[in-house]
Amino acid sequence: MKFTLLLTAALAVFALQTQAQTTAPPRVASDQIATKKGPLTVQPITHGSVVLTWNGKTIYVDPYGGAExxxxxxxxxxxxxxxxxxxxLDPKTLAGLSVGKALMVVPKAVADQLPAEYKTQARILGNGQKLDTLGMSxxxxPMYNLPEAADAMHTKGRGNGYVLNLGGKNVYLSGDTEDIPEMRALKGIDVAFVCxxxxxxxNVDQAAQGVLAFKPGIVYPYHYRGQNGLSxxxxxxxxxxxxNKKxxxxxxxxxPAAQ
Structure with a gap:
């Protein structure tokens, strides 16, 4: 009897450990978008973070909220x-991820604040600069607040929005921006992530008017949690x-974790 109780307890512990290891976090289904070099997979994570998978490469955008x-x-x-x-820039989340092989593309302000162990992996891009790597560009x-001011939460030149070219598709990641001229002037954007x-x-109307100005083929509203809840x-x-119905x-x- 004692052996049976010990065996039952051991199996229960094993089952709990296995469940903890295999239970996936709450996560919405991914989308796939065709490119000239195979599908681009879009996996929403949380807030301003998304994971893009394309041509055998995986791109994490603003990893945040915990490695789980x-x-x-x-x-x-x-x-x-x-x-x-x-x-x-969430060092705690980075510390829990397998980032040893990753190239980190960052503005200088981020590079200055990266933990020391990541600095050799960082490639600094300033507004207007471009990098070609791993078959993508x-x-x-720019991403910044209007009106421009020295005490703005996001000053011009400090942070980066990004445009990726992945197999002929142009993907725009707005970062923290307002309806700035540089966003409105974008051309040929196939997929946009807009805060x-x-x-x-x-606000919602500013974002809508900006999107109507540069006319992306697909737009995902993301980064839409503010002080008063979700937009x-x-x-x-x-x-x-x-x-524009197109x-x-x-x-x-x-x-999803908030639901």
């Missing part, structure tokens, strides 16, 4: 970080499609 949110995903080949704020573009969270970036992404979709507004749950 990335469980089961391939280790990154490239990490893009847009800004110094903790929901973009990465262009850094809308007051008081840090844009009304349904209203964003309605505003965009009332003016823009594919894709609403995904970027905050």
């Amino acid at each position: 949110a990335y469980a089961g995903l391939a280790a990154p080949d490239v990490i893009l970080i847009t800004d110094i704020h903790g929901d973009h 990465v262009s850094a573009i 809308m969270n007051l008081p840090y970036t844009m 009304d992404v349904d209203a964003f979709k309605k505003t965009v499609n009332a003016a 823009i594919d507004v894709r609403l995904r749950n970027w905050y």
